[in-house]
Amino acid sequence: MDAHSTWYLLPLAIVISLVYSTSRYELPSKILTRAGRMFLTIMIFMGIVFVVLDTLSFWL
Amino acid sequence: MTSPKVDLKNRWLAAVLAFLLPGAGHLYQRRHFKAAVYSVCILGLFISGMAMGEWKVVYWRWEPGGHRTFGYLAQVLVGLPALSARCQATRYTPPPSDNFEPDRRLRLDWIMGSDVDSELDESFTGRFRYRPDIDSIAPEAGGEFPVEPIVNVTGRIHWQRVDGEYTGTFEGSFADGKPVSMTLVGEPAIGPRVFAHGEITPTVLLRDDEKPVREFSNSLRYLRCDVTDGKRRGEIEGTVARSFWDSYQVPLEDKALEEIHGRLGRRYALAEVITWIAGLLNLLAIWDALEGPAYGYGDEEEAAEGEAAE
Numbered sequence: 001m002d003a004h005s006t007w008y009l010l011p012l013a014i015v016i017s018l019v020y021s022t023s024r025y026e027l028p029s030k031i032l033t034r035a036g037r038m039f040l041t042i043m044i045f046m047g048i049v050f051v052v053l054d055t056l057s058f059w060l
Numbered sequence: 061m062t063s064p065k066v067d068l069k070n071r072w073l074a075a076v077l078a079f080l081l082p083g084a085g086h087l088y089q090r091r092h093f094k095a096a097v098y099s100v101c102i103l104g105l106f107i108s109g110m111a112m113g114e115w116k117v118v119y120w121r122w123e124p125g126g127h128r129t130f131g132y133l134a135q136v137l138v139g140l141p142a143l144s145a146r147c148q149a150t151r152y153t154p155p156p157s158d159n160f161e162p163d164r165r166l167r168l169d170w171i172m173g174s175d176v177d178s179e180l181d182e183s184f185t186g187r188f189r190y191r192p193d194i195d196s197i198a199p200e201a202g203g204e205f206p207v208e209p210i211v212n213v214t215g216r217i218h219w220q221r222v223d224g225e226y227t228g229t230f231e232g233s234f235a236d237g238k239p240v241s242m243t244l245v246g247e248p249a250i251g252p253r254v255f256a257h258g259e260i261t262p263t264v265l266l267r268d269d270e271k272p273v274r275e276f277s278n279s280l281r282y283l284r285c286d287v288t289d290g291k292r293r294g295e296i297e298g299t300v301a302r303s304f305w306d307s308y309q310v311p312l313e314d315k316a317l318e319e320i321h322g323r324l325g326r327r328y329a330l331a332e333v334i335t336w337i338a339g340l341l342n343l344l345a346i347w348d349a350l351e352g353p354a355y356g357y358g359d360e361e362e363a364a365e366g367e368a369a370e
Binding site: 005008011012015016018019020022023024025026027028029030031 | 065066091093094097098101102104105108326327330334337341344345347348352353354355356357358359
């Protein structure tokens with residue numbers, strides 16, 4: 001692969017957050033706020049998973 | 061939840077529009093912000109996925125006990141951009157199951173002449189070689205044929221089939237600019253018209269020092285046929301164009317899939333997943349067009365705070 005596949009998570013997380021929040025609310029300001037919060041949640045969660053897996057694979 | 065503040069108009073029509081094209085249902089409902097978000101995000105994701113997989117990620121194959129594209133069931137939720145795969149599956153001719161060599165199909169892209177177009181008029185690029193002239197062989201040569209040179213040739217090939225017989229011409233020029241005009245002899249061999257990712261590597265007219273690198277193409281079809289200039293017979297081998305519509309979202313055969321997986325690796329799998337996600341996200345958009353925002357308009361908290369203040 002030309003780039004590390006982890007980087008594909010960024011646009012995917014942005015799109016999923018935006019579309020999900022858009023389907024939940026009507027007000028654009030609310031949609032963007034919730035989408036931003038959801039994006040951060042996804043990134044933090046995936047970051048934690050990444051660190052845990054990286055740590056576990058350190059001894060492999 | 062249907063919010064009273066949101067005018068869904070004819071919500072069933074909106075849902076159908078949202079299915080056919082992400083964002084179209086919301087555009088009909090005059091929910092412009094949502095229409096923009098859905099169309100840019102979902103279509104953008106879907107097209108990006110297709111581009112990552114070299115536009116060969118979305119296709120429909122459903123063979124009992126064989127290859128089944130379950131992923132298409134998610135991709136098709138994007139609507140029209142994926143629906144053409146169903147149409148292409150009906151246009152595509154699957155390989156015959158009996159008396160058939162799968163390897164040969166891909167190497168020569170040719171099924172026993174059964175897929176040869178009854179009529180063709182296309183630009184041709186490839187190679188030409190005269191067959192050995194038997195009359196010119198000296199008896200002392202001991203039956204060894206002289207090797208004729210292989211030359212590059214471009215031009216236009218035309219044929220039609222009448223009562224099972226092929227008649228046609230090849231008009232073009234050699235690499236040095238010398239014009240050439242030949243008549244087709246016998247039945248040409250050509251890749252199927254509706255096909256995705258067929259091999260176009262020359263297999264017959266190979267130069268002595270040449271190591272052929274396997275080449276595949278969507279937009280080109282392999283072609284080989286015998287020709288004559290009235291005096292001597294020869295052979296041309298090369299490619300003619302295949303139209304975009306004859307390769308777009310056409311079912312991929314196993315050998316083609318192997319080649320793509322081998323070359324693209326994880327990128328192809330990732331491209332598939334991205335198109336699945338795009339389709340599944342459009343399900344949210346369809347539901348939103350039908351029922352409105354799931355958690356309400358979005359100003360409920362502010363309204364509640366306002367009431368509490370009063």
